Amino acid sequence: MSQLLRRGVLVACLALSSLLLPLLPVSTVAAQSGPAVTTDKDVYDFGEPITVSWSDAPGNPKDWVGLYPTFAGPPGGSSGATLWDYLDQGDGQTVTPEGTLTWSQQRPGQRDTWPLAPGEYTIYLLVDDGYEVVASTTIRVTGDTDGPEPPPEDEWPANPSDPALSRKLRAMTFNIWVGGTQVKFGSIVRAVRKARAQVVGVQEPGDNLERLANRLGWKHTFTSDDGYTNLISAYPLSAPKRSDEYAWLRFPGGGRVAVSSVHLTPYPYGPYDLRDGASTDYVLFNEGTHLEEMKSRLEALSALAEAEVPVVLMGDFNVPSHLDWTSATAAARQADGEDFVRPFPWPLSMSLAEAGFRDSFRTAHPDPVQQPGYTWTPGYPPPIGDQPANLTDDEVFDRIDLIYVHGPVRTMSSRVVGESYRNAHIRVRPWGSDHRAVVSNLRVRPLYRR
Template identity: 40%
Template sequence: MNSTKRIIQAVGIALLCIACQSAKHRGGADQTSLRVMTFNLWHGGDAVKLPRDTTIKYQLEAIRRAKADVVGFQEQTTNQTDHRSRARVLADSLGWQHHLIDASRAIISRYHLEPLDSAGSSQAVWLTLPQGQKVVFGVMHLMYTPYEPYDIADRKLLSAEAAEASARETRLHQVQHLLDEIAAYRDYPTVLVGDFNEPSCLDWTAEAIRQRGDTLLPFAVNWPATAWLLEQGFKDAYREVYPQVNERPGYTWTSVEGLWRNPEIHDRIDLIYFSGNKLTAKNAWIVGESAELSDIVVTPWPSDHRAVVAELSLW
């Protein structure tokens, strides 16, 4: 009798293990991992002052080391060597697809891309993943001047209200225009990346500014472009993974100390946002030169911006 019971128990445990493994396998099959990257190429890479082929080599190295599936570029057109779309060159080198938005912005991907509009001039594309899921993917490159953090440091802007008003007039309409364009597709998982030329409002709260302790930055600012995206239901992928601003500032501007200002005002202005209840942020990395801020190092680093890559899960 005891022997029979032991056999029955053993069989039951074995069946339970098989059922659990099967459930785990089914759960894994229902989840897709997507690595998205935002990368400002700095005039296509020409501004780095390296030979063209050398610059392309390290741009490709950055994408490969980031293990990116899709990349949103800014400043993707070269203007000193061959005047070609560097995004197209990189896509061809990788055997990927590409979509050119304008002289600055482009998207390349290992997965199928299709513009949202039939004319092909869309700021966003359909990204079709291997299991058939569709994601809306768009790229922004917001106006670079005036750059309000510099104006605050230089005492040209003396209050949060003045800084927010300047930023609102300069850039907010660009974000609204893109969201208007994709409004009909808001039921789909959506990813928006870009060089915002404006910090995240999450990084300039009263507590974050107090902890930063920079006497040149005396007040908090609710930066309007990012605040508005949060109000529209988007999430900041890097801050979803690393909510403690002082522990992981994630500065992407700039990798070239003293290029535009000395002392420099560093900030996280290259951002990845996502929306939709089927998307979550699993991890995020800063890609750049050999420095404490870089999680993924490429030397020499071919840009004045550090890049950002985020791993998203799609259910």
């Protein structure tokens, strides 16, 4: 075929195709879609409300959104969400495949952590109360985390000294882990008995505060009106007239002691954040939450102590003590691979020490290297029989369950109660909680007036 003829055939074919193409059926391909989560802005000023939107969520009632510091990595590790909500912004009963919510001072979601510390955060869309991530987006909160410069370690407050007194009281702090039924309730009862406690500050009692007292043969329980302070005792307990921060414990034959129990916010948890790479300023900023939680209680109990009332403060404080994060302990823990541990001025324990509260365990065991006294954690669950403890490789062990005393109270001894003699002074098997307990043998001068 000649060159000219080939060119003519090609032209004819092109012309014919141009006529036929409009008559052929057209196949369209829809754009790929899937779950998405977005925010109304990428950068927020400090304290500014954050509006989160989502679409094409998987369609489970308990699908949820969670905000985490980006440095903490994806959800599912030991660091909990800083803010979170089910998509129905309620109790996770309604399927909400698309929608919008706003976190703010007025509505900080399911975890009251507001305002956010300046830094970068990732918001995840997660499936059915679990940690499967189907979408995420990143935001930044601007602002200055700098507060007053922490004092150098040699200016940190020491643990105050005790007075000499006579009346005996054995006080125990015990987070019994969701009502004490996660392992065996009998293990919780045995722990209190073996500690020979006379008053117990109970955290996470669920509906089992009276059940625990009854199993011990005790008739005295106390729960504050706000449900925050929970105590059981071998001795009578009564509410003061003008405070929800403590209860009166009455000795046989007369005399009273003010006893209190706290369970502070668990997240953000400073040791985990430091492990995950947070700055000192970031962690100190977030510790303002614990200071605020303790403000009214600290004022009320300090006023009692100034009036020569014996005060015993028990609790799961969910924050370590500056007495444990020192140069000496940092050197020891860094040698064990915990490179993030450093001398750290935990504000709450420093505030308590400056107000005159004495850490009873550190009074009895002044050397935190020789006696770390870790209460978090034996595992969740702890070791049972041949079953090892459920612990992650990067778990941070610490002493966060504490007994403080103030006023005319003296610590004679203090012991950790837990799953093994390697980690505790008093052993109970099987151990029934994800926290170890602490029992302190005290001498007090009771209040005989008012």
